[in-house]
Amino acid sequence: MKSLSINDKWYLKRGKPQKVLILGAGMAGMAAGIELIKLGHDVKIIEGQTRAGGRVETIRIPSKENLYANLGASRIPGNHEWTMKYINQYNLQLHPFNPLEGEYIHMFNGKRIRYTYDQPADFSNYPVELTQKELAMGWQRIFSTPLKNLIINMGDPKSLAWPPEKISKYDIYSFKEYLDLAGYSRSISDLINIGWETEQGMDMSILQFMRTSILSYGAIKYKIVGGSDLLPMKMAEDLAKNIQYGTKVIDLYQDEKKVSVIVSGRTERQTLTADRVICALPLTVIRKMNFVKFLSKEKQKAIREMTYWNLSKTILQVSNRYWKKEGLNGFAATNRPMEVWDPNYESSEKRGLIVAYMKDDDSRLMTKLSDQERLNFVSNQVNKVFPNLFDHLEHSYTKNWGEDPWALGGYSINTRGQMTTLLPHLIKPEGRIYFAGEHASAYHGWIQGAIESGNRAAKEINSFE
Numbered sequence: 001m002k003s004l005s006i007n008d009k010w011y012l013k014r015g016k017p018q019k020v021l022i023l024g025a026g027m028a029g030m031a032a033g034i035e036l037i038k039l040g041h042d043v044k045i046i047e048g049q050t051r052a053g054g055r056v057e058t059i060r061i062p063s064k065e066n067l068y069a070n071l072g073a074s075r076i077p078g079n080h081e082w083t084m085k086y087i088n089q090y091n092l093q094l095h096p097f098n099p100l101e102g103e104y105i106h107m108f109n110g111k112r113i114r115y116t117y118d119q120p121a122d123f124s125n126y127p128v129e130l131t132q133k134e135l136a137m138g139w140q141r142i143f144s145t146p147l148k149n150l151i152i153n154m155g156d157p158k159s160l161a162w163p164p165e166k167i168s169k170y171d172i173y174s175f176k177e178y179l180d181l182a183g184y185s186r187s188i189s190d191l192i193n194i195g196w197e198t199e200q201g202m203d204m205s206i207l208q209f210m211r212t213s214i215l216s217y218g219a220i221k222y223k224i225v226g227g228s229d230l231l232p233m234k235m236a237e238d239l240a241k242n243i244q245y246g247t248k249v250i251d252l253y254q255d256e257k258k259v260s261v262i263v264s265g266r267t268e269r270q271t272l273t274a275d276r277v278i279c280a281l282p283l284t285v286i287r288k289m290n291f292v293k294f295l296s297k298e299k300q301k302a303i304r305e306m307t308y309w310n311l312s313k314t315i316l317q318v319s320n321r322y323w324k325k326e327g328l329n330g331f332a333a334t335n336r337p338m339e340v341w342d343p344n345y346e347s348s349e350k351r352g353l354i355v356a357y358m359k360d361d362d363s364r365l366m367t368k369l370s371d372q373e374r375l376n377f378v379s380n381q382v383n384k385v386f387p388n389l390f391d392h393l394e395h396s397y398t399k400n401w402g403e404d405p406w407a408l409g410g411y412s413i414n415t416r417g418q419m420t421t422l423l424p425h426l427i428k429p430e431g432r433i434y435f436a437g438e439h440a441s442a443y444h445g446w447i448q449g450a451i452e453s454g455n456r457a458a459k460e461i462n463s464f465e
């Protein structure tokens, strides 16, 4: 089965009108709703929160500088055609995510290394031991050389039945193990993974790493001017009559004629019925529901086992973007691991924000800390990257996605062995229940995957005559 192509004109043929309940007003649920409504289906979207957008969330600081930062999705690769389609549809403005000017920092094993957008630092500046062969690769060939064998046999990574037989055997290897196998030193994977290396990252299937890299990392990345949440806000405006907010899905069950969804809102529990349901909730939420035990064994296994990364962002407000004095642009990556951004780098205002983006271990650590301890931990890390932080620090806010009851995690990734086994089952409809969400796509952890899967589920429902 292939991902739905943006050129597929399935919507030109109207299917038999259906009464459809969509669970979750995230990007997947809303994309499905918008397309089904256009075709005359009777759609209601059930959303637990009082806002739409799910893991696309933006925080705005009430200040004259109009500062904002994205707590979830931030980067839009230019080749993510589904995301681009909706961004263009709503005339949202884009700006390059990464600054082209000023110097970036890599903080690697305690050493602070400066580089520019078009001139990466020389490998020999990094405190790691590399062989002569590895030194000669430089950043230019760091991906392509060790992974050549996989790249030439890639096939179509957009296919939902990916990987092709020739490379599927590598699914049992993590990224590091594959590099060992190919005769490269650990230092190479440390360099490739700067900003991303985590315990769980080490467990990520080499094939997941390859698929994400090939589908996303080659392209220029953008941000939505004004905040990522403008996209779901626009979609929610179109769906104003169709989204029922503040209503939690508790469970669902189906028979041959209908699906029933048990919900609880501000009042008592209620049962809603429909011809078909699109379940666009994260697997972390679905896992807790009783209906899962009535699904096929393969689907149950996939729902239970899919790995989710724990992700956190801490937003630090500073009175002065002091790093600019040093010729820095406010962007850094550390092998702690952490990514650091100035989300408003193009602003000429003095006051600003720093986003510290933590994955897995450090993100999980956040859940055990008090607000003050979180601030201490993150600001000490950021202070190593951009010293003198404490002279300028005003406020902070941390969002840990594992603590968010509507997400219960960051996003899905395939660890060793999961790439070849889980996805085909996650996307299959079961009776009258259809599945969408970033986890049910080739683009795990991207808005693109959520939107594509929403369109795919809409097509499946529209296919009845």
Ligand SMILES: Cc1cc2nc3c(=O)[nH]c(=O)nc-3n(C[C@H](O)[C@H](O)[C@H](O)COP(=O)(O)OP(=O)(O)OC[C@H]3O[C@@H](n4cnc5c(N)ncnc54)[C@H](O)[C@@H]3O)c2cc1C
Pocket: 023, 024, 025, 026, 027, 028, 029, 046, 047, 048, 049, 051, 052, 053, 054, 055, 056, 071, 072, 073, 074, 075, 076, 247, 248, 249, 250, 280, 281, 282, 285, 311, 312, 313, 401, 405, 406, 407, 409, 410, 411, 436, 437, 438, 439, 444, 445, 446, 447, 448, 449, 450
């Ligand atoms: C920290 C972080 C960084 C990211 N960075 C990027 C990035 O740079 N670029 C990018 O493209 N993507 C990024 N992503 C991924 C992107 O945000 C997701 O892939 C996408 O938003 C998922 O959409 P979805 O519709 O599948 O799920 P969700 O957004 O999770 O939507 C599910 C909806 O269901 C609702 N819900 C949950 N439980 C219930 C219930 N019981 N009853 C009723 N409603 C319920 C939720 O409130 C939510 O609105 C990032 C994600 C995170 C967390």
